[in-house]
Amino acid sequence: MIQETRVILKNAGQNNPESIEDYMAAGGYEALRKALSIKPAGIIDELLEAGLRGRGGAGFSTGMKQQFTSKGCQDCPQRYVVVNADEGEPGTFKDRVIMEEDPHLYLEGTIIAAYAIQATKGYIYIRGEYTDSIYKTQKAINDAYEKGFLGESIMGSEFDFDVEIKPGAGSYLCGEELTMLESLEGKRGNPRIKPPFPAEKGLFGMPTLVNNVETLANIPVIISRGKDWYRQYGTERSPGTKIFSISGQVNKPGNYEVELGVTLRQLIDDLAGGMKDGKTFKAALLGGAAGTFVDAGMLDEKMTYDNLREKDATLGSGAVIVLAEGDSVYDILQNCLRFFRHESCGKCVPCRVGTSLLVRKGVELRNGNPGKMLMLQEMEKEAELMAQTSLCPLGQSPILPLKSAIRYFAKEL
Numbered sequence: 001m002i003q004e005t006r007v008i009l010k011n012a013g014q015n016n017p018e019s020i021e022d023y024m025a026a027g028g029y030e031a032l033r034k035a036l037s038i039k040p041a042g043i044i045d046e047l048l049e050a051g052l053r054g055r056g057g058a059g060f061s062t063g064m065k066q067q068f069t070s071k072g073c074q075d076c077p078q079r080y081v082v083v084n085a086d087e088g089e090p091g092t093f094k095d096r097v098i099m100e101e102d103p104h105l106y107l108e109g110t111i112i113a114a115y116a117i118q119a120t121k122g123y124i125y126i127r128g129e130y131t132d133s134i135y136k137t138q139k140a141i142n143d144a145y146e147k148g149f150l151g152e153s154i155m156g157s158e159f160d161f162d163v164e165i166k167p168g169a170g171s172y173l174c175g176e177e178l179t180m181l182e183s184l185e186g187k188r189g190n191p192r193i194k195p196p197f198p199a200e201k202g203l204f205g206m207p208t209l210v211n212n213v214e215t216l217a218n219i220p221v222i223i224s225r226g227k228d229w230y231r232q233y234g235t236e237r238s239p240g241t242k243i244f245s246i247s248g249q250v251n252k253p254g255n256y257e258v259e260l261g262v263t264l265r266q267l268i269d270d271l272a273g274g275m276k277d278g279k280t281f282k283a284a285l286l287g288g289a290a291g292t293f294v295d296a297g298m299l300d301e302k303m304t305y306d307n308l309r310e311k312d313a314t315l316g317s318g319a320v321i322v323l324a325e326g327d328s329v330y331d332i333l334q335n336c337l338r339f340f341r342h343e344s345c346g347k348c349v350p351c352r353v354g355t356s357l358l359v360r361k362g363v364e365l366r367n368g369n370p371g372k373m374l375m376l377q378e379m380e381k382e383a384e385l386m387a388q389t390s391l392c393p394l395g396q397s398p399i400l401p402l403k404s405a406i407r408y409f410a411k412e413l
């Protein structure tokens, strides 16, 4: 029977999130003090060796991203840090708990990240509906300025850093890093074509580090306790802990922080109180709408970035939506397809037209089209084509839930 390993959520529910004194009494801002006594490259090395990977979905190495950003465009007068607090992936609600319960933790991580890449300005792009997250983060920013953890000559050093909040306006696509930069520049939320990556040419054309809230919340912990301490958790290639947001047919839905490498069965049975009312597990959608369905055969697989990828599944943002026998995979899949149609920005044809066609064919599937298997194959082919030809990752996403639903539940569909 496993239990939670609270590294990121250690203060959640224990301290008053609006009190910087509480945070400092628990050792808060000591990591920043330590970081400022180390050269910026030393911070990046520590994160590289700790093996921290981005918690926003892609699992990219945080140290490598900092390295690229610190080396990008040496002549540029400015570098930025952008905190991705948009949390738009359906079924994901873990950044919210960090922002509401321990806002100083990720703020401290943001300041350390800025120091590592020598950025002097940061923006925190928070999902507009998260009013409490916005309020508590703003309070944390105000108090950090007062204590000298933000602004000029932070803690008596030569490092200056300012940060402000920008609330999002409800577009899923604006959670994608390059689209977020467009939005921050005051433009419509249309994606940019990669390359160039934000590390080279990001906000206002300057090198920019974009990181998720949970990723940044890991940084003070790694700096204060060290890479070896951190690596005792998780696996060799996916070290540390991860907050999973579990919803659906379980007795105790919620956020659970566990070591990377636990199994889906442990998450459901040991932490989420088991299947609701003793029902039988049927499926889980891992990683949200841009994620993958798995069936009971995956219950004992290790939840790490690499293991799930090898099994054609995703860990993504850590969303786990649980379905029981009797629930309709078709309904959830159709919800995902409708979601993509709604959120498509319409800039490129394959996604603008493709997302509509997928929804329409999905409806025909239910309405008793005689060639159902043919229809499914057609939908898969179309989603593959979208993945190859769409401009940005949104158009490349419908294939993930669709293909995995067909793989495990073709008969039902």
Ligand SMILES: Cc1cc2nc3c(=O)[nH]c(=O)nc-3n(C[C@H](O)[C@H](O)[C@H](O)COP(=O)(O)O)c2cc1C
Pocket (backbone or CB within 6 Å): 053, 054, 055, 056, 057, 058, 059, 060, 062, 084, 085, 086, 087, 088, 089, 172, 173, 174, 175, 176, 177, 178, 210, 211, 212, 213, 215, 216, 393, 394
């Ligand atoms: C359509 C779309 C929406 C996304 N939404 C979010 C989001 O809400 N929050 C987030 O952290 N990352 C989101 N991402 C991933 C970001 O583009 C990016 O990978 C992430 O902010 C990088 O931070 P990390 O390295 O700390 O994970 C989204 C990506 C796509 C394609």
Ligand code: SF4
Pocket (backbone or CB within 6 Å): 173, 191, 343, 344, 345, 346, 347, 348, 349, 351, 352, 390, 391, 392, 393, 394, 395, 396
């Ligand atoms: S793939 Fe979709 S969301 Fe992305 S640019 Fe094209 S239309 Fe817009």
